[in-house]
Structures are given as structure tokens and as C-alpha cells.
Amino acid sequence: EVQLVESGGGLVQPGGSLRLSCAVSGFTFGDYEMNWVRQAPGKGLEWVSCITSSNFIYYADSVEGRFAIFRDNAKSSLYLEMNSLRAEDTAVYYCVRGGRYYSLDYWGQGTLVTVSS
Amino acid sequence: SHELTQPPSVSVSPGQTASIACSGDKLGSTYASWYQQKPGQSPVLIIYRDGDRPSGIPARFSGSSSGNTATLTIAGTQAMDEADYYCQAWVGNTGVFGGGTKLTV
Numbered sequence: 106e107v108q109l110v111e112s113g114g115g116l117v118q119p120g121g122s123l124r125l126s127c128a129v130s131g132f133t134f135g136d137y138e139m140n141w142v143r144q145a146p147g148k149g150l151e152w153v154s155c156i157t158s159s160n161f162i163y164y165a166d167s168v169e170g171r172f173a174i175f176r177d178n179a180k181s182s183l184y185l186e187m188n189s190l191r192a193e194d195t196a197v198y199y200c201v202r203g204g205r206y207y208s209l210d211y212w213g214q215g216t217l218v219t220v221s222s
Numbered sequence: 223s224h225e226l227t228q229p230p231s232v233s234v235s236p237g238q239t240a241s242i243a244c245s246g247d248k249l250g251s252t253y254a255s256w257y258q259q260k261p262g263q264s265p266v267l268i269i270y271r272d273g274d275r276p277s278g279i280p281a282r283f284s285g286s287s288s289g290n291t292a293t294l295t296i297a298g299t300q301a302m303d304e305a306d307y308y309c310q311a312w313v314g315n316t317g318v319f320g321g322g323t324k325l326t327v
Binding site: 140142149150151152155163165199204205206207208209210211212213214215 | 252
């Protein structure tokens with residue numbers, strides 16, 4: 106069974122930093138592209154970043170230069186390092202596997218990040 | 223800003239067919255996926271490659287694409303289908319979601 110479990114969310118002040126983690130199981134992690142998608146309270150989905158199986162990395166304009174995605178295939182884990190956090194970064198952050206034909210086929214339960222003073 | 227446009231809401235009577243359109247000028251050259259999200263839950267993939275269903279997704283869900291518009295169709299809509307629906311595609315190396323459609327049954 107495919108499982109993705111996020112952790113690391115919490116309350117952080119504007120300008121602060123946070124690292125999210127996603128532990129996966131049930132598939133060969135290193136073979137797949139992985140993504141972070143976020144959802145602000147009461148709002149829609151927003152793609153944040155992806156890292157391919159070959160470690161090519163892409164970011165949304167809204168987080169470019171502030172967030173860093175990386176993976177540890179030996180630990181079957183995905184990470185998102187978030188710096189210079191802003192109030193508008195407040196959201197539930199989902200870890201998502203890249204599936205066939207550019208879909209996002211498995212989603213974690215999400216971890217809430219709140220940026221507030 | 224969204225590059226994929228969906229209607230904010232759609233209403234349908236139980237047993238009827240619901241259609242949700244997603245328009246974007248890049249859709250003609252890329253595949254669309256669709257996700258269902260119920261309150262308090264994570265999104266679930268229900269359609270990929272414009273019209274394919276993952277295993278376990280009921281056959282009443284179908285998808286199609288023509289020109290710059292992708293369409294999700296739910297035949298014989300049930301009360302359990304009441305949810306938010308999002309289309310998604312890749313524009314270059316950037317993931318893009320539509321703004322979401324709240325389906326009321």
C-alpha cells in the first residue's frame with residue numbers, strides 16, 4: 106500500500122524557516138518524481154515544487170529563491186526547506202507522488218504551516 | 223494567477239449528469255488530470271491523460287478534451303459525489319491547477 110506521511114508543520118513567525126518532511130512507503134521512492142502542493146485555508150490547490158527521479162528541480166514563481174526541495178532516496182524521504190516565510194505561505198502542504206502521464210496520483214494527509222506573529 | 227479556468231460552482235440533481243469544464247490555452251498540447259476533494263480530506267486523482275480512470279474510480283466519472291478545454295463528466299451523479307473538483311496540467315515544467323469547482327448535488 107502506498108503511503109506518504111508529512112511532518113514538520115507548525116507555527117512560525119514571518120521571516121522564519123521551517124523544514125517539512127515526507128516519509129513514503131509502498132513503492133520504490135527513487136523511481137518517481139515527487140511534488141509539494143499546498144492549499145491555503147478555504148482556498149484552492151497550488152503546486153509548489155517538484156523533484157524528478159534524476160534530481161531535476163522546479164519551483165512555482167511564488168516560492169522560487171525561498172524554498173528548496175530535496176530528497177533522500179536511501180531514506181525514502183522528501184523534504185521542503187522553507188525560508189523567509191510570509192503570511193501568504195500559510196497552508197496545508199501535501200506531499201504528492203508524480204504518476205503516469207503527468208498526473209499526481211498519491212497524496213499524503215498534509216501538514217499545516219501557519220506563518221503568523 | 224490561474225492559467226486554467228473552471229466555473230466556481232456547478233449544481234446537479236441526483237441521478238443527473240454533471241459536467242465541469244476546464245479551459246486554458248495550453249490544454250491543447252498537454253494532458254489534463256482531475257482531482258476530487260471532499261471536506262477535510264486530501265485530494266484524490268480521478269482522471270488522468272484527459273480521460274483515463276485510475277483503478278478503483280467508478281465508471282460514472284469520465285473525462286474528455288477538445289481544443290483548449292478539458293471536461294469532467296459525472297453520469298448518474300450521487301450524493302457522495304458532492305465535493306470540490308480541480309483540473310490540473312503542466313505548463314512547461316510548472317504544475318498548474320484550476321481554481322476548483324464546488325459540485326452541489
